[in-house]
Amino acid sequence: MSDIVLEIAGVNRIYSDDKENVVEALHDISLSVRRGEFLTFIGSSGCGKTTLLRLIAGLDEPQSGKLLLDGKEICGTDTNRGYVVQQGGLFPWLSVRDNIAYGLKVRGLYQKNKADVVKYIGLIGLDGFEKSYPHQISGGMAQRVAIARALINNPEILLLDEPMGALDSFTRADIQDKLLELKGESGATMILVTHDVDEAIYLSDRIVIMTPRPGRINDVLNVAIPHPRHRGGVEFMAMRRDILEKLNLASAQPQPEYTI
Numbered sequence: 019m020s021d022i023v024l025e026i027a028g029v030n031r032i033y034s035d036d037k038e039n040v041v042e043a044l045h046d047i048s049l050s051v052r053r054g055e056f057l058t059f060i061g062s063s064g065c066g067k068t069t070l071l072r073l074i075a076g077l078d079e080p081q082s083g084k085l086l087l088d089g090k091e092i093c094g095t096d097t098n099r100g101y102v103v104q105q106g107g108l109f110p111w112l113s114v115r116d117n118i119a120y121g122l123k124v125r126g127l128y129q130k131n132k133a134d135v136v137k138y139i140g141l142i143g144l145d146g147f148e149k150s151y152p153h154q155i156s157g158g159m160a161q162r163v164a165i166a167r168a169l170i171n172n173p174e175i176l177l178l179d180e181p182m183g184a185l186d187s188f189t190r191a192d193i194q195d196k197l198l199e200l201k202g203e204s205g206a207t208m209i210l211v212t213h214d215v216d217e218a219i220y221l222s223d224r225i226v227i228m229t230p231r232p233g234r235i236n237d238v239l240n241v242a243i244p245h246p247r248h249r250g251g252v253e254f255m256a257m258r259r260d261i262l263e264k265l266n267l268a269s270a271q272p273q274p275e276y277t278i
């Protein structure tokens with residue numbers, strides 16, 4: 019099997035409305051994602067991060083360019099790509115257990131893989147909450163359920179669109195550690211979208227800095243800091259400065275000229 023799990027080649031995605039307003043959400047995006055890596059897209063709001071994840075998930079198509087998963091062009095959604103969004107991704111009418119089991123049930127794999135449901139409930143630390151419904155658990159717990167629900171299908175790639183964006187910093191740190199643990203356990207390639215610089219450095223093997231209007235790749239950085247990473251470490255802080263500087267430069271707009 020090739021080292022490259024996902025190839026994004028010259029992808030463009032333009033939105034236009036009936037008033038002929040045009041937004042170039044993604045402009046000529048090319049990137050190879052390595053099998054098993056933790057890759058993060060970071061950038062200000064509107065730089066096309068969600069658009070790109072939706073293309074990888076198969077929920078949308080580019081106007082030009084290609085996305086290849088294991089050498090095959092992505093066409094529609096499939097369980098080989100799990101997708102976790104910021105909030106509200108769980109089925110409110112299903113219990114924790116049934117939310118996690120959902121993917122197995124719809125594919126007729128539940129009887130054979132029942133034990134995986136128990137395993138994932140344990141891995142996300144929700145033993146005792148199997149029968150709870152989404153409205154009865156905290157936001158952090160719900161996000162852990164959403165991650166388990168995606169991973170139980172053994173996806174090649176787990177797509178995470180700001181999954182910790184709505185959580186407080188303690189819960190966030192807790193889920194970050196859980197993600198690294200689950201990555202080790204599942205071997206899945208993880209692609210995260212965030213605008214939290216520390217989160218990106220803490221988790222990633224590589225960080226892709228994006229810039230808006232049009233959405234482009236500005237830089238790709240390797241994070242060579244060994245795990246477990248310390249947010250106050252010298253290398254960590256140097257990297258944080260570097261990324262913040264790149265993000266600030268990237269978002270700097272030309273100042274308007276005023277004549278009085």
Ligand SMILES: Nc1ncnc2c1ncn2[C@@H]1O[C@H](COP(=O)(O)OP(=O)(O)O)[C@@H](O)[C@H]1O
Nearest residue numbers: 033034041043062063064065066067068069070
């Ligand atoms: N369905 C859509 N129709 C029109 N414009 C859209 C649509 N989705 C996103 N956009 C625009 O495309 C750009 C990129 O959006 P998005 O991918 O959501 O960025 P991000 O996730 O980085 O905040 C933004 O300017 C946004 O307003």
Ligand SMILES: [Mg+2]
Nearest residue numbers: 067068069179
């Ligand atoms: Mg977004």
